[in-house]
Amino acid sequence: MENIIAIADRFKTENSRIEHIEEFGNGNVNDTFLVTLDSQKGGRFILQRINTHVFPQPELVMQNMSIVTEHAENRLLKSVLEPGRRWQLPRVLPTQTGRDHWIADDGSFWRALSFIDGARSFDTVQNIRHAREVGYALGMFHNIINDLPIEKLADTLKGFHILPHYLQHYDEVTARKTASRSPELDYCAEFVRRRRSSAHMLEEAKAAGRLNLRPIHGDPKVNNVMIDTSAGQSVSIVDLDTVKPGLVHYDIGDCLRSCCNPLGEETEQWEKVHFNLEFCHAISEGYLSMASEFLTDNDYEYFYDAIRLIAFELGLRFFTDYLEGSVYFKARHSEHNLLRALVQFKLTESIESQAKSIRAVLQSIR
Numbered sequence: 001m002e003n004i005i006a007i008a009d010r011f012k013t014e015n016s017r018i019e020h021i022e023e024f025g026n027g028n029v030n031d032t033f034l035v036t037l038d039s040q041k042g043g044r045f046i047l048q049r050i051n052t053h054v055f056p057q058p059e060l061v062m063q064n065m066s067i068v069t070e071h072a073e074n075r076l077l078k079s080v081l082e083p084g085r086r087w088q089l090p091r092v093l094p095t096q097t098g099r100d101h102w103i104a105d106d107g108s109f110w111r112a113l114s115f116i117d118g119a120r121s122f123d124t125v126q127n128i129r130h131a132r133e134v135g136y137a138l139g140m141f142h143n144i145i146n147d148l149p150i151e152k153l154a155d156t157l158k159g160f161h162i163l164p165h166y167l168q169h170y171d172e173v174t175a176r177k178t179a180s181r182s183p184e185l186d187y188c189a190e191f192v193r194r195r196r197s198s199a200h201m202l203e204e205a206k207a208a209g210r211l212n213l214r215p216i217h218g219d220p221k222v223n224n225v226m227i228d229t230s231a232g233q234s235v236s237i238v239d240l241d242t243v244k245p246g247l248v249h250y251d252i253g254d255c256l257r258s259c260c261n262p263l264g265e266e267t268e269q270w271e272k273v274h275f276n277l278e279f280c281h282a283i284s285e286g287y288l289s290m291a292s293e294f295l296t297d298n299d300y301e302y303f304y305d306a307i308r309l310i311a312f313e314l315g316l317r318f319f320t321d322y323l324e325g326s327v328y329f330k331a332r333h334s335e336h337n338l339l340r341a342l343v344q345f346k347l348t349e350s351i352e353s354q355a356k357s358i359r360a361v362l363q364s365i366r
Contacts, residue, residue, distance in 0.1 A: 004021060004033065004047075005018055005021060007102060007110050008021060008033075008035045008047050008112075010095045010096060010110075011035075011045065011093050011094075011095055011102070011112035012037060012045075012096075013037070013043070014096065016043070017037065017038040018035060018036070018038075019036045019038045020035075020036040021034070021035050021036070021047070022034050024046065025121075025223075029051045029054050029329070030048050030050055030051050030241070031048065031049040031051075032046060032048050033046070033048070034047075034115070035047050035112075043115075044117075045093055045112050045113065045114060045115050046112065046113040047110065047111075048110065048113070049108050049109065050101075050109045050110070050241070052108075052109055053328075054157075054328065055156060055157070055241065057156060058101065058111075059101070060154040060156045061156050061241050062100045062101055064153050064154055064156060064240075065092055065240045065241070065243065066092055067148070067152055068145055068148065068153070068240060068243050069089045069090070069091060069092065069240070071144075071145060071148045072089050072144045072145060073089075075144040075145075075147075076088075076144060079144065084233075085231075085233055085235075086228070086235050087140060087235055087236065088116065088235065088236050089236060089237070090113040090114050090115075090116060090236065090240070091113065091114040092111065092112075092113060093111075093113060113238075116235065116236045116238065118228060118230065119226040119227055119228050119229060119235050119236065120226065120227060121222075121223045121225060121226055121238075122222060122223060122227070123222065123223050123264050123265075124222060124262060124264040125222055125260075125262065125276075125279050128278060128279070128282045129232060129282075130227065130232075131278075131279040131282035131283045131286070132282040132285060133225070133227060133233055133234040133286060134255065134259050134283055134286065135259075135282065135283035135284060135285065135286025135287035135288075135289075136286035136287070136290060137220075137225045137226075137234035137237045137286075138217070138225075138251060138252070138255050138287050138291075139286060139289060139291040140237075140290045141217055141220070141237045142214075142216075142248060142291045142294075143290045143291055143293075143294075146214060146291075146294045148215045150213050150214065150245035153243065153244055153245055154244070155244055155245060156242070156244055157218070157242060160218060160242065160244070160246070161246060161247075161250040161310070162203060163199045163200070163203070163309055163312070163313045163316070164199055164200050164203055166317055166320065167196060167199055169320060170316055170320045173320050173323050173324055174189075174323065177323055184338060184342060185338070187342070187345070188315075188342065188345060191345045191348075192319070195312055195348075198305075198309070199309070199312075201302070201305050202247060202249055202250075202302060202305065202306065202309060205302055206247060210298045210301075210302075211247050211298060211299065212247075213247065214247070214248050215243065215245065215246075216244065216245070216246040216248060216250055216251045217237060217240070217251050218242025218243060218244060218246065218250065218251070219241070219242045220237060220251050220255040220258075221254065221255070221258040221259075221265075222255075222258045222259045224238050224239045225237050225238075226238060247306075248291075248295075248299065249299070249302055249305075249306035250306070252303060252306055252307070253303075253306030253307045253309060253310030253311070254314075255283065255287070256280055256283055257311040257314065259279055259283050260279045260280050260283070261274075261275065261276070261343070261347050262276050263343075265343060265344075266340070266343075267343060268339060270339060270342040270343045270346050271346065273343050273346040273347050273350065274347075274350045275347060275351045275354060275358075277354060277357055277358065277361060280307075280361055280362075281361045281364075281365065284303075284361065284365055285365050288366070292366075300362070300366060303362050304355065304358050304359050304362060307351055308348060308351045308352060311344050311347045311351055312344070312345070315340075315341045315342075315343075315344030315345040315347075316341075317329075318337045318338070318340040318341035318344060319337070319338065319341035319345075321337045322335075322336075322337035322338040322341060
């Protein structure tokens with residue numbers, strides 16, 4: 001592979017010099033670096049190597065990102081933000097020859113994005129105010145891209161968030177691989193078996209026309225929301241690789257699943273994982289403050305099921321990847337994806353045990 005400094009040089013501004021490069025964030029898919037330019041020119045940008053195993057057509061990922069960010073910028077020019085608020089999406093930075101990516105000599109695919117200054121993200125929700133800001137961020141994002149025709153966006157991840165698709169893959173993996181037995185593996189296998197019958201709910205509603213495709217983020221986890229370090233307000237939602245047509249329920253469910261687990265996705269205390277109702281209320285309130293205008297009665301009807309099914313989906317994906325030898329998600333050790341699966345399955349159980357209360361919270365803020 002080309003030296004990473006040489007690759008970053010392809011994207012730096014003219015007459016600037018790279019001062020420092022460091023690994024950045026803890027994403028499960030792409031390799032991300034923060035590039036700092038010399039103090040005279042100043043500035044930083046994000047450099048990423050796209051995982052082409054996950055995204056086999058990275059050019060389409062970049063195409064979607066450019067379409068969405070341009071549309072969002074045009075919408076923001078016509079929108080009035082609340083006094084004292086700022087909002088921006090990361091911009092695609094061109095190479096010095098004007099391209100939106102660089103392919104290194106080993107075939108690896110690289111791109112650069114603008115850095116959101118004066119902001120940071122968190123791996124878990126810090127408090128009620130933070131929870132509301134995360135919801136606001138997703139609502140703002142949906143608000144400014146909701147009128148973008150989905151025909152303009154490529155489907156860069158066929159079957160993404162389609163739970164029946166992941167169940168089929170799980171069945172194929174378990175049919176050809178024999179895993180060693182343990183209480184944790186038995187728990188996961190039984191967990192999946194008991195919930196198979198409800199896995200088609202969102203897809204059946206979509207097929208029946210009760211739910212419609214819209215532009216979605218695809219991965220609105222808590223650590224993809226940037227919070228202004230001074231004002232404590234959300235200023236951006238990043239990681240736009242999974243932007244594509246889908247159900248807003250995938251986003252809403254993923255956001256609440258991620259944010260309402262105070263212990264976080266990487267906790268080793270999986271048996272203590274629970275779904276926090278107060279965070280659920282604050283996130284939903286923040287979301288609906290920006291998104292209620294385009295939601296339908298049918299949309300609201302499936303919110304609870306979206307939370308439950310997306311948590312189940314992610315647990316199933318982690319479990320399947322563990323059985324396959326961790327070929328999709330990065331893993332720090334051999335049991336990492338099994339542990340991640342246990343966290344999501346335990347979270348699903350907590351969501352199910354509070355179904356009546358969660359529905360009441362969602363109903364109270366409509």
